[in-house]
Amino acid sequence: MKLAKTLCAALGFALAAGTLHAQEITLRSADIHPDGYPTVEAVKYMGELVSERTKGRIKIEVMNNATLGNEKDTIEQTRFGVIDMNRVNAAPFNNLVAETTVLGLPFLFRSTEHMHKTVDGPIGDQVLAAFEPHGLIGLAFYDSGARSFYTTKKPIEKLEDLKGMKIRVQQSDLWIAMMEAFGANPTPMPMGEVYSSLETGVVDGAENNWPSYESARHFEVAKNYTLTEHSLNPEILVISKIAWDKLTPEDQTVLRQAAKDSVGKMRELWSAREKVSEEKVRAAGNTIIKVDKTAFSAAMKPVYDRFVTDPKMKALLEQVQAVQ
Ligand code: GTR
Secondary structure (H helix, E strand, O other): OHHHHHHHHHHHHHHHHHHHOOOOEEEEEEOOOOOOOHHHHHHHHHHHHHHHHOOOOEEEEEEOOOOOOOHHHHHHHHHOOOOOEEEEEOHHHOOOOHHHHHHHOOOOOOOHHHHHHHHHOHHHHHHHHOOHHHOEEEEEEEOOOOEEEEEOOOOOOOHHHHOOOEEEEOOOHHHHHHHHHOOOEEEEOOHHHHHHHHHHOOOOEEEEOHHHHHHOOHHHHOOEEEEEEEEOOOEEEEEEHHHHHOOOHHHHHHHHHHHHHHHHHHHHHHHHHHHHHHHHHHHOOOEEEOOOOHHHHHOOHHHHHHHOOOHHHHHHHHHHHHOO
C-alpha cells in the first residue's frame, strides 16, 4: 500500500513536471516576400495568436526574403519536413495538387467577393483537404489580388501584342498553357530571377499583382502595366504533415484556428497595400493601360479544355461558377 502510494506520488510528480516543461515548439515558415509584405505580416500575426493561445509554448518564425529558397524548392522541403510551414501562391502547387488548378483558371472569378466566398466555403475546404496525401496540410487562403501583364519594351494594348513575346510565368503547367493560349512564349522561372531577366532581356515581360510588381521592383525595369487582370489566384498557407503529426490534437486546433483568424487581417493588409503599391507605380510615371478583356478571355478556352477534363475537376469548376 505504501509502495503504491509512493509510486502514485512519483507518477503524479512526473506528469506535473511533464506539463510544466511541456516542449516548446518553434515552427519555421517560409516566404519569398520581404518584411512588410502582407503575406509575411499575416503569418507573423498568426504566430502572435498561436503564441498567445499556447502561453508562449508554440512560436512561428517567418523566414522571409526567400532565405529558405524559391517556392518550388521550399514546397518539396516542406513535404519532407525540413521546413515546417510555407506560404506560397497556388500556382507552384498546381502540378502537385490538381485541385489547386481550379482557383488559378483565367477569368474564372467575377470579383474578389466571388473568390472570397469560394475559398471561405466548402470548395476552399475541399482544396485545402486535397493537400494531405501529398505530405502537406492546407491551413488557409490569402488574397493575392489580380494578376496583370507588364512588359519592358512593347506595351500590350490588345491580345495580338502578346504574340511571340517571351513572358515569365510561375512554375506550373497551367500557367505555361495559359501563356501559350495568349499567344506568348512562356518562360517558367522562380520569382527571384525575374528582375534580372527583365533587365537583361531574357524575357520581354512577366505578370503579377500590384504589390508584387512594386515590391520586387519589377516596375522599375518593365514600365508598361496592362490591366488584363487575368487571374485572382490566391496564396495558400500550408504546414508539413511531418510537423503536424507531432502536434497534439489540441495544438492542431489552435494552429488551424489561428490560421483562419489571420485571414481577415491579411485582407485588410492586402487592400491597403494594393493601393499603396499602385500609387507608387503611378508616381514613378509608368504607363498603365486599360484593355477590353473580351478577346483575352475568349482566347482561354483551350486552357479550360485541357485542365478541366476529369469529373472531379468539372464538378469543382461548376461549383465555383455557381457560387453567388
Ligand atoms: C506573387 C506571389 C508569390 C509568387 C509570385 C510569383 O504574387 O505572392 O508567392 O508566387 O507571385 O509570380 O512567383
